[in-house]
Amino acid sequence: ATRHHMWEISYQFTSPDCVRKLAVTINGQTPGPTIKAVQGDTIVVVVKNSLMTENVAIHWHGIRQIGTPWADGTEGVTQCPILPGDTFTYTFVVDRPGTYMYHAHYGMQRSAGLNGMIVVEVPPGQPEPFAYERDHTVLLNDWWHKSTYEQAAGLASVPMVWVGEPQSLLINGRGRFVNCSSEASCNVTHPDCSPPEFPVVPGKTYRFRIASVTSLSALNFEIEGHEMTVVEADGHYVKPFVVKNLNIYSGETYSVLITANQDPNRNYWLASNVVSRRPGTPTGTAVLSYYGGRSSPRARPPTSPPAGPAWNDTAYRVRQSLATVAHPAHVVAPPARSDRTILLLNTQNKIDGRMKWALNNVSFALPHTPYLVAMKRGLLGAYDERPPPETYDHAGYDVFSVQKNPNATTSDGLYRLQFSSVVDVVLQNANMLTANSSETHPWHLHGHDFWVLGYGAGRFDPAVHPATYNLKDPIMKNTVAVHPFGWTALRFRADNPGVWAFHCHIEAHFFMGMGVVFEEGVERVGELPPEIMGCGKTRGGH
Numbered sequence: 084a085t086r087h088h089m090w091e092i093s094y095q096f097t098s099p100d101c102v103r104k105l106a107v108t109i110n111g112q113t114p115g116p117t118i119k120a121v122q123g124d125t126i127v128v129v130v131k132n133s134l135m136t137e138n139v140a141i142h143w144h145g146i147r148q149i150g151t152p153w154a155d156g157t158e159g160v161t162q163c164p165i166l167p168g169d170t171f172t173y174t175f176v177v178d179r180p181g182t183y184m185y186h187a188h189y190g191m192q193r194s195a196g197l198n199g200m201i202v203v204e205v206p207p208g209q210p211e212p213f214a215y216e217r218d219h220t221v222l223l224n225d226w227w228h229k230s231t232y233e234q235a236a237g238l239a240s241v242p243m244v245w246v247g248e249p250q251s252l253l254i255n256g257r258g259r260f261v262n263c264s265s266e267a268s269c270n271v272t273h274p275d276c277s278p279p280e281f282p283v284v285p286g287k288t289y290r291f292r293i294a295s296v297t298s299l300s301a302l303n304f305e306i307e308g309h310e311m312t313v314v315e316a317d318g319h320y321v322k323p324f325v326v327k328n329l330n331i332y333s334g335e336t337y338s339v340l341i342t343a344n345q346d347p348n349r350n351y352w353l354a355s356n357v358v359s360r361r362p363g364t365p366t367g368t369a370v371l372s373y374y375g376g377r378s379s380p381r382a383r384p385p386t387s388p389p390a391g392p393a394w395n396d397t398a399y400r401v402r403q404s405l406a407t408v409a410h411p412a413h414v415v416a417p418p419a420r421s422d423r424t425i426l427l428l429n430t431q432n433k434i435d436g437r438m439k440w441a442l443n444n445v446s447f448a449l450p451h452t453p454y455l456v457a458m459k460r461g462l463l464g465a466y467d468e469r470p471p472p473e474t475y476d477h478a479g480y481d482v483f484s485v486q487k488n489p490n491a492t493t494s495d496g497l498y499r500l501q502f503s504s505v506v507d508v509v510l511q512n513a514n515m516l517t518a519n520s521s522e523t524h525p526w527h528l529h530g531h532d533f534w535v536l537g538y539g540a541g542r543f544d545p546a547v548h549p550a551t552y553n554l555k556d557p558i559m560k561n562t563v564a565v566h567p568f569g570w571t572a573l574r575f576r577a578d579n580p581g582v583w584a585f586h587c588h589i590e591a592h593f594f595m596g597m598g599v600v601f602e603e604g605v606e607r608v609g610e611l612p613p614e615i616m617g618c619g620k621t622r623g624g625h
């Protein structure tokens with residue numbers, strides 16, 4: 084089937100956490116509508132940019148865009164931005180079932196509210212390796228009162244003004260600012276911030292499809308009093324495991340099953356809490372209620388909202404990463420070896436006094452002409468033809484210390500991959516510019532799912548650690564955590580013709596240069612739609 088959507092993007096006053104703020108909305112709403120489809124469907128989204136003075140681009144996160152690399156929605160990589168007043172049509176096939184999301188991919192626009200979920204069902208009659216009766220969608224986010232522009236300008240200032248911790252955590256676009264009385268525009272009775280309700284029928288099993296579109300926060304999610312069985316991650320079936328609390332990083336999705344088997348006469352909290360950074364944000368909450376129970380569906384649960392696990396318990400979070408492997412009946416075996424290994428050292432740096440993030444001492448900057456058009460059309464001088472470094476001094480670099488020379492360079496060079504070759508990427512985390520600190524970075528790859536081959540603490544040794552890789556039942560994902568002071572190894576096949584971003588999904592970090600770009604088989608890409616052009620060297624170029 085073909086599913087058509089007409090979206091008008093505009094600024095609206097919204098009050099997601101009861102504080103009035105301008106947000107980028109879809110048809111007046113943030114989050115936008117959930118796109119529901121069946122595997123194999125074609126999705127057509129006609130996007131009209133009514134932002135008046137701001138460009139837009141929308142990324143379909145987790146959709147591989149096979150045969151449609153121009154529809155990936157990554158400004159500067161796959162398309163020119165959609166200008167105010169213009170209309171752009173995204174057409175793509177959802178080729179895999181699962182839980183995905185969409186969000187803006189232009190500047191730091193995602194933080195302004197343009198986001199939503201994509202749910203792709205298996206075709207009718209096709210079994211899944213678990214059973215449930217109904218589903219609920221849970222979109223997790225973090226929220227700031229400062230505008231995206233103020234945040235971006237701060238990050239680019241000398242000295243940098245960091246975005247800081249979010250004011251609120253949102254569940255399905257709703258939260259509650261704690262210091263409401265301190266804000267003139269805060270209205271606790273505003274309908275935008277009424278707590279989301281999740282009704283359940285006693286005895287039934289539910290699939291909660293959970294996505295995190297946070298700009299910064301790593302979250303821990305729980306449903307008070309109910310165990311969760313993890314069954315899906317980023318569109319892939321997981322060997323089921325039971326948790327009370329689920330860690331979810333920005334850009335990840337999970338499905339968990341819960342059975343409504345608790346006392347139906349009271350309500351329960353759904354809670355999200357910040358982990359991996361010292362929290363400065365209260366718990367995000369929603370309410371689970373039982374049909375037929377004596378409690379009103381809106382009643383506050385009798386307990387305090389769960390506070391979540393210790394924010395700095397990295398070992399606990401690594402355990403969940405390690406537990407996430409492929410379902411035994413759905414293992415896709417990875418190739419036994421790779422053709423190329425790219426080692427990427429993640430560091431915080433300074434360039435001309437500005438705080439940046441870099442990979443192997445190169446901080447990424449998007450070109451003004453999208454690579455896809457530049458490469459396909461042979462537009463000269465659109466980007467730096469020198470590829471970024473393939474590795475770093477892995478034997479000599481001390482990942483536990485502040486680096487002695489934080490200088491770096493800026494580049495829009497990219498990695499060109501042999502079509503259909505097998506590529507390993509090892510992401511090495513390190514100490515930041517502050518002593519004894521290292522953060523979690525969720526890395527997201529466009530256009531592919533990769534195998535997660537391993538995680539390790541401390542320094543990655545290419546002579547030792549590849550022997551420890553899980554080649555038996557690695558999960559495939561599109562977003563993976565690189566834990567503090569640790570490394571994460573992944574493998575993918577470069578078999579999707581196009582140009583694909585690979586970056587930290589923390590909005591501020593990508594803005595500060597924490598990303599790279601891969602090209603593969605661009606000569607195989609079909610005729611480019613002229614609508615993706617119109618900026619930089621593509622002007623008048625079709």
Ligand SMILES: O=C1O[C@H]([C@@H](O)CO)C(O)=C1O
Nearest residue numbers: 245431515516517522591592
């Ligand atoms: O890029 C970042 O900058 C701050 C901090 O290192 C300096 O304020 C932080 O936590 C980041 O992730």
